[in-house]
Amino acid sequence: MQATLTVLPRTPSLAAPRHRRLFEAAVRYTLLGCGLIAVLVAGLTAWTFFAGSLPFFEKVSLGEFLGSIRWAPITVPEGYGTLALIADTAVITGISLLVAVPLGVLAAVFLSEYCSPRLRSFLKPVLEILGGIPTVVYGFFALRTVTPWLQEMFPSIGFWNGLSAGIVMGFMILPLVASLSEDVLYAVPRSLREAAYALGATRGEVILRVVLPAAMSGIGAAFILALSRAIGETMIVALAAGRTPAWPPDPTQPMMTLTTTIVNIATGDHEATAFIWAALFAIGALLFVVTLSLNIASHFIVKRFRELYE
Amino acid sequence: MSASSQLAAPPRLRHRHRKSGLFAVLAAGSLGVGVLVVVLLIFATMRESGALSSMHATATAGLALSQRAATNGTESTPYVSIAQVTPTSPAETLGLAQGDALLAIGGNIVRDVREVWATVAALPANKSTATIAWVPNLEALLGELELVPVAEQAGTFRVRLAYVGTETVAAKQGLRDGDVLLSANGLALHGSQQTWQAMVTAARTNNAPLAVVLERDGKRKELPFRVQREGELPLDRNLIAALWRFVTSLDEPRYPEHAGLASAILGSLLVVLVTILFSFPLGIAAAVYLEEYAKRTRITSVLQVLIANLAGIPSVVYGIIGLEIIDRTLGLGRSILTGGITLGLLILPVMILGCREALRTVPPWVRQAAFAVGATPSQVVWYQVLPYALPGMLTTMILAVSRAIGEAAPLIMLGAFLFVTYLPNGLMDTFTVVPIQIFTWATRPQAGYETIAAVAIVVLLVILLVLNGTAIVLRNRYQLRW
Numbered sequence: 048m049q050a051t052l053t054v055l056p057r058t059p060s061l062a063a064p065r066h067r068r069l070f071e072a073a074v075r076y077t078l079l080g081c082g083l084i085a086v087l088v089a090g091l092t093a094w095t096f097f098a099g100s101l102p103f104f105e106k107v108s109l110g111e112f113l114g115s116i117r118w119a120p121i122t123v124p125e126g127y128g129t130l131a132l133i134a135d136t137a138v139i140t141g142i143s144l145l146v147a148v149p150l151g152v153l154a155a156v157f158l159s160e161y162c163s164p165r166l167r168s169f170l171k172p173v174l175e176i177l178g179g180i181p182t183v184v185y186g187f188f189a190l191r192t193v194t195p196w197l198q199e200m201f202p203s204i205g206f207w208n209g210l211s212a213g214i215v216m217g218f219m220i221l222p223l224v225a226s227l228s229e230d231v232l233y234a235v236p237r238s239l240r241e242a243a244y245a246l247g248a249t250r251g252e253v254i255l256r257v258v259l260p261a262a263m264s265g266i267g268a269a270f271i272l273a274l275s276r277a278i279g280e281t282m283i284v285a286l287a288a289g290r291t292p293a294w295p296p297d298p299t300q301p302m303m304t305l306t307t308t309i310v311n312i313a314t315g316d317h318e319a320t321a322f323i324w325a326a327l328f329a330i331g332a333l334l335f336v337v338t339l340s341l342n343i344a345s346h347f348i349v350k351r352f353r354e355l356y357e
Numbered sequence: 358m359s360a361s362s363q364l365a366a367p368p369r370l371r372h373r374h375r376k377s378g379l380f381a382v383l384a385a386g387s388l389g390v391g392v393l394v395v396v397l398l399i400f401a402t403m404r405e406s407g408a409l410s411s412m413h414a415t416a417t418a419g420l421a422l423s424q425r426a427a428t429n430g431t432e433s434t435p436y437v438s439i440a441q442v443t444p445t446s447p448a449e450t451l452g453l454a455q456g457d458a459l460l461a462i463g464g465n466i467v468r469d470v471r472e473v474w475a476t477v478a479a480l481p482a483n484k485s486t487a488t489i490a491w492v493p494n495l496e497a498l499l500g501e502l503e504l505v506p507v508a509e510q511a512g513t514f515r516v517r518l519a520y521v522g523t524e525t526v527a528a529k530q531g532l533r534d535g536d537v538l539l540s541a542n543g544l545a546l547h548g549s550q551q552t553w554q555a556m557v558t559a560a561r562t563n564n565a566p567l568a569v570v571l572e573r574d575g576k577r578k579e580l581p582f583r584v585q586r587e588g589e590l591p592l593d594r595n596l597i598a599a600l601w602r603f604v605t606s607l608d609e610p611r612y613p614e615h616a617g618l619a620s621a622i623l624g625s626l627l628v629v630l631v632t633i634l635f636s637f638p639l640g641i642a643a644a645v646y647l648e649e650y651a652k653r654t655r656i657t658s659v660l661q662v663l664i665a666n667l668a669g670i671p672s673v674v675y676g677i678i679g680l681e682i683i684d685r686t687l688g689l690g691r692s693i694l695t696g697g698i699t700l701g702l703l704i705l706p707v708m709i710l711g712c713r714e715a716l717r718t719v720p721p722w723v724r725q726a727a728f729a730v731g732a733t734p735s736q737v738v739w740y741q742v743l744p745y746a747l748p749g750m751l752t753t754m755i756l757a758v759s760r761a762i763g764e765a766a767p768l769i770m771l772g773a774f775l776f777v778t779y780l781p782n783g784l785m786d787t788f789t790v791v792p793i794q795i796f797t798w799a800t801r802p803q804a805g806y807e808t809i810a811a812v813a814i815v816v817l818l819v820i821l822l823v824l825n826g827t828a829i830v831l832r833n834r835y836q837l838r839w
Contacts, residue, residue, distance in 0.1 A: 067733060074735040075650055081642030082651070082660075085709060088702055089663050092674075095681050153387035161381050170388065172829045177395050179756070179825050181763025183792040184814050187799050188398040191405065191807055215398075221391045251377025272669065279671020281766035282792075286799055306673050306766070313680065313770040331677040335670060342666035 096335050099328030103127075106322070112329060116294045118308070120323045121315075127326055129333070131294040135302040139213040139284060140277040142298060146217025147273055151224025152266055158225065159232040160254050171226070178222035186286030189215035194287060201299065207289025209302035216283050220273045227272060231265030231349075232258060236356050261356075268348040275341035279334060281306040305330050399818065406811035411477035412614035413599030414592040419446020421612040422459065422470050424804060427554030429544065434558050435469050436460075439491070440612065451588040456494030458557045460585060463487045466561055470804045477592060486589045492560055493526060495553040498584060500525045502549040505537065515539070516552050530582055537572040541582070560584045603812060607778050608794065613805030618813055620777045621794035624693065625762060627781060628790055631697020632704065632761045637754060639701075640708025647709070648716040649738050668706035675703045676770025684771060691771045692785045699767050704757040711757070715749025716742060748835030755828035759821050765792035791817050 104112070107127045115128020154174075158167055194211040197204050204210065235258050243257040259266070289301025290311055296302065303311075312327045415422060421441035426433045437459040442448050461467060462476045480487055492498065500521040504514040516538045521528040538546045542559035546552040559567050566583035606617030651657045679699030689695045719742050727737040743750075768790055777789040789797075791813060798810035 071733050071735055075646075078642045078646035078650060081639050082646040084639055085643045085664060085705060086660060088705065089667055091682060092667075092670075092678050095678055099677075099681060150387040150391050153384045154391050157381075157384035157388045161384060168833075170392075173392060175829065176822065176825050177392065179759055179763070179821055180395070181765065181792050181817065181821070183763070183765045183796050183799075184402075184818065187402065187795060187810060187814055190799060191811075192398055192401045218391065218394050218398075225388070225391065249373050249377035251380040252373065255380065275669055279673065281671065281673040281769075282796065285766075285769075286796065306671065309673050309677065310766070310769055313676070314772060327677065328681075331674055335674050338670055338674075339666055342669040343662065346662060346666060 092335070096328055096332035100325065100332045103322075103325035103329040106325075107329075118292050118303075120312070120326055125322075127329075129305065129308075129330065131292040131296070132303060132305050132308055132330075134296045135209065135288075135293055136278060136304040136306075138296040138298055139209045139216065139288060139302060139304060140274065142210060142213025143216035143220060143277045143280075144270070144273060146214055147220040147224050147277075148270055150217075151221045151269075151273070152228050154221070154225040155228035155232055156254055156259070158229045160250075160258065171229075174222040174225055178219075178226070180219070182219065182280060182282040183286070185215050185219045186212075186283040189283055189287035204299045205289070205301055207287065207291075207301040209284075209288050209293070209296070209298035209300070212284050212286075212288035212302075213298065215287065216277055216280055219280070219283065220276055223276060224269050224273050227269035228262070228266050231262045231269065231352065234265070234353065234356060235261045262352075264348050264355075265352040268345040268352070271341050271345040271348070275338040275345070278341075279306060279338050281310060285310050305334055309334075402811045402814050405808060406815050408471075408474040408478060408805075408808045409603065409812050410594045410596045410599045411474040412805060412808065413602060414477050414594045415473065416612075416614040417446075417593050417598075417602070418590050419443035419448035420453070420459075421615055422473060423612070424470050425458075427558050429551065429555055429558065434554075436554075436557055436561070437467055437470055437473055447591050451590055452493075452586070453491060454494055454497060457497075458492045458494075459489065460492060460557070460561050461490040463489075468561075474805070474808075477594065480592070480594075485593065486591045488587055489590045490564070490585050490587045492553075492557050492584050493586060495549065497525060498553065498556070499527045499532075502552065504549065514547055516546050516549060526584060526586075527582070531580065532571070532582070533573070535573070539570040539572060539577070541567045541569045543568075556584050600812075603809065604816065607780070608789075610778070611803070613798075613801075613803060613809050616798075616806075616809055618791065618794060618809075618816065620780050621789050621791045621813070624777070624781055624788035625790040627693045627784065628696045628700060628768075628788065629758060629761055631694055631784065632700040633754075633758065635698050635701035636705045636708050636757070640705050640757075641712050641750065643705075644709045644712030644716060645738055645743075648713050649742065650734070664706050664709050668710060671766075672703055672764055673766040673770060675699055676767030678702065679767055680770050690785065691787055693781060693788045694784045696768050696771055696788060696790070697784075699771065700761045700764060703764065703767060704761050707757050707760065708753060711753025712746070712750050715746040715753060718749055719745045748831055752828045752832040755824050755831070759824040759828075762790075762824075763792055763817065763821060765790070765796055768793055769796070 111128055113128075113133070114130055115126060116131040116134075117126030117128045118132055119126040158170060162170065189211045193215055194204070194206065194208065197208070197211055239257055239261055240253055243253045248256070284302075284304045285307050288304065288307065290303050290307055291301045292303040293300050309327060309330055312323055315323075317323050419442050420439055421443075423438050423440040424435060425438040426435050439448075439453055439455060439457045439459060442453050442455055459467060459473065462473065463480055465476045465479075467473045467476055477487070495502075499518060501519040503517050503519040505517050507513045507515055518527065518532060518534055518536045518538070521532055521534050538552060540546055541552075541556050542562075544555040544559055546555055556567060564585060566581040569580050569582040571578055571580060603617050604622060605619050606615065607619055608621075609616035647657065647661070676699065679695055679702070683689050683695045683698050684691055689698075723741050723745060724737050727741045732740070772787075777787065781788045795810050795813045795817070798806040798813065
């Protein structure tokens with residue numbers, strides 16, 4: 048018996064041709080590379096501050112850096128205490144939040160609870176455009192318009208002062224607070240509101256006692272982001288707040304924040320090897336760590352808020 | 358009790374409703390205040406920029422003005438000095454020269470530079486010339502003076518005309534070499550600069566000749582001496598021409614009326630170009646990888662949190678990174694390239710976040726359908742996902758660019774320069790950008806710089822308004838609803 052060999056027709060391979068697979072891999076790894084550059088930037092940033100401020104902390108103790116009020120990097124003997132700078136930053140930040148948070152949250156309440164959809168679709172872009180105004184422009188407003196107004200009301204206020212910078216910064220951050228809070232208020236489920244209305248609550252009571260408490264953690268997150276933004280704001284304070292650290296902090300007089308100090312060092316005429324550059328990194332690292340942790344905290348608060356209601 | 362009175366709201370409830378209404382008003386008012394205050398500030402700035410056309414008028418007439426003060430004992434009177442006269446300009450033709458004092462425009466006395474521009478602005482709109490009054494500078498007025506010590510009192514001097522010549526105002530009005538000037542309109546004269554300044558001060562108060570008391574050949578004599586000169590100066594107050602000259606001329610460190618925004622505009626353009634070339638491809642690629650390729654692992658979620666929060670780091674901190682890594686470590690110097698890459702790093706997280714958001718709006722069934730007909734991952738991304746995500750990505754890109762245009766803090770760190778009086782000539786040149794130019798002008802003490810800073814702000818805000826408006830329209834028009 049003769050064995051018959053049946054030759055089956057070759058089935059076409061389902062796998063993509065070789066050159067195509069190579070191409071796909073190339074695309075994939077190129078994209079991965081680009082993603083890695085973004086990571087690399089983050090890593091390099093952290094490393095720059097770590098390595099840059101090491102020589103500083105070899106000479107100046109952390110306690111002196113954070114606890115002394117004497118900031119005098121170019122006089123002899125030098126002083127590298129940032130407490131006065133931190134206090135000035137805190138005061139200006141506080142003033143700006145006093146303006147931005149109440150106005151911003153109330154504006155958000157209006158946008159999400161009272162406003163007709165038509166008006167809302169007009170007002171949101173307006174806020175967005177106001178939020179896109181460069182900070183140097185806000186600085187000019189503070190220096191040229193708001194400070195003269197304040198001086199008319201209170202003649203003792205200096206040409207440079209923390210008050211005007213803080214108020215204008217508040218209006219700069221307001222769109223940010225308003226739009227973040229609005230997102231949060233919008234996300235509060237309808238069922239909560241309807242339950243409150245069913246119990247006979249007025250509109251104001253629904254907002255004050257139900258919606259706002261439910262959204263509190265999200266508004267807190269907006270507050271933290273606003274805080275981080277105010278701490279890192281540079282151009283307004285560099286223009287309007289002056290360049291003299293004030294201790295005790297007095298907002299009617301010139302103040303110097305951490306960010307202004309950085310600008311001062313960088314624009315000053317210092318040798319490239321001078322120790323003052325190390326101080327620049329130390330202050331930069333302080334700002335970096337503080338703002339990054341505030342942002343991350345805010346991020347997780349919002350995430351928890353979303354998980355609660357979605 | 359009737360049924361109707363039972364149905365009316367009890368007082369307690371009315372009170373609650375009123376409170377609710379008050380709260381609504383409060384909320385609306387807050388938003389109103391937030392928007393109005395900023396709009397008001399913008400208008401205040403626009404008003405301040407209004408002096409540009411008058412500054413253009415004096416500048417194109419050929420004048421550069423500066424503020425001086427005439428001191429007489431303890432008294433100090435401000436006056437406007439002509440610091441420069443452009444050769445072959447109308448002002449030179451009229452006979453104005455460096456060092457002259459400008460007294461009045463159109464019959465209105467001007468005491469400081471701001472007043473000059475306010476007066477020019479207030480001239481009737483149909484007039485293209487104005488009568489100006491001025492006092493020629495010391496040499497043209499009195500020739501050469503010498504100080505003669507007073508014999509009895511050490512340290513006090515008298516002023517004697519040493520060389521009057523023939524062309525000076527003094528010579529034409531009968532003063533001679535050797536005359537000792539004692540007083541003008543009652544102001545005692547005892548120094549050469551002081552004599553001229555006293556005459557300027559006296560001439561400003563009225564238009565009549567000064568009564569000068571002098572000693573000639575040992576005898577006292579009073580002489581009328583007209584120091585003022587008058588002439589018609591053409592003044593071009595065309596706002597369009599003023600703006601055009603402003604955006605096309607270079608910065609001027611002393612005379613704001615001659616300063617312009619050209620180097621800052623070109624600098625901004627080049628920096629943003631570098632920023633776009635650096636951050637757009639990187640940002641889009643990273644977003645596509647994270648959204649379309651990467652598996653959802655712990656690492657990618659950590660990455661996501663990190664990128665989201667890098668977007669909130671203060672911009673001045675990015676300036677330090679630019680200074681240290683790009684300028685010093687990579688050795689690119691404080692150039693346009695460094696500035697552009699620094700801003701690129703700054704907007705990279707924003708780009709990645711926004712592009713991911715745009716990719717996420719494309720529903721999964723678009724991808725599934727493409728895979729089902731045999732497309733490879735790159736084909737799915739290129740032919741299906743990206744076209745749908747494009748409007749969202751464009752919005753992100755425009756917003757990121759407008760952020761980069763307005764950013765000043767990181768570039769100040771790079772020393773983007775305070776006095777750039779040349780056009781950048783390539784990517785390795787030092788540079789300035791519009792926000793930094795605004796910062797520099799706002800901090801200069803001379804009158805007039807705040808005006809051109811305000812004009813620069815208006816220019817910048819118009820550019821940003823157009824960009825952001827386009828982004829918003831794009832988003833609203835092309836936002837796909839699935």
